[in-house]
Amino acid sequence: MPSTAASCPCGSARAYADCCGPLHAGIAQAATAEALMRSRYSAFVRADADYLLASWHPSTRPASVDMDDAAATRWLGLEVRQHTPLDADHATVEFIARCKVGGAPAVRLHELSRFVREDGRWYYMDGIFPAR
Incomplete structure (x- = not known):
């Protein structure tokens, strides 16, 4: 697992401990939908299936999140286009x-x-994949 002093995987340019870390630890809640989305991206980077499930609305939440490829997955970056x-x-x-x-x-x-x-x-409720 990456160090908490490292830059946050969400691309905020803040330290993980000052950004998504407190959300993942359950000591803070996302102030905006964008903050939640960024924290979910960071949870994918860190293979934190528990956080992904906890941040998913109960009405659309799957029973589990498949993290089988987590060790082989290298996350390259996040671009937030619009909130x-x-x-x-x-x-x-x-x-x-x-x-x-x-x-x-x-x-x-x-x-x-x-x-x-x-x-x-x-x-998080759900998402669609816009046409390119």
């Missing part, structure tokens, strides 16, 4: 995440994710 608050409790975040699994060519995941806030806490 759009729809109202006080709903937002979308468009992002591109890049990764490389084993010796395969790098891939990019372009997603428009939906988020909802319940009882002051943001959750």
